[in-house]
Amino acid sequence: MRAxxxxxxxxxxxxxxxxxxxxxxxxxxxxxxxxxVGLRALIARDRAVETWLTNLVGPAYDALKADPSRxxxxxLPREPPWRSTDARSGRRRSAWIRMRLxxxxxxx
Numbered sequence: 001m002r003a004x005x006x007x008x009x010x011x012x013x014x015x016x017x018x019x020x021x022x023x024x025x026x027x028x029x030x031x032x033x034x035x036x037v038g039l040r041a042l043i044a045r046d047r048a049v050e051t052w053l054t055n056l057v058g059p060a061y062d063a064l065k066a067d068p069s070r071x072x073x074x075x076l077p078r079e080p081p082w083r084s085t086d087a088r089s090g091r092r093r094s095a096w097i098r099m100r101l102x103x104x105x106x107x108x
Contacts, residue, residue, distance in 0.1 A: 009035070 011019065019034045028034045064070055 019031050022028050022034045023031055028037070
């Protein structure tokens, strides 16, 4: 049994031109390879979003639902995290920069 399946797809002209230019520039061996790489990137992004939702958003929602007093209302002014400062050192916090998805989310 074949490990591949032949498909016919229709792309808008601008996308078709990108695919063709990638092959003509020698970045990829074939148009199929360009599409495969794009689909792999889409799959990796979908896994990263799912991991983020499962590991960060879901638990935060559950915690807020369990204790609504933790909520911050929209009418209260709040400083963005990249502008806030650490109370002890007076330095700006940069935790928002360090927050990123674990590379392991995209390796399955």
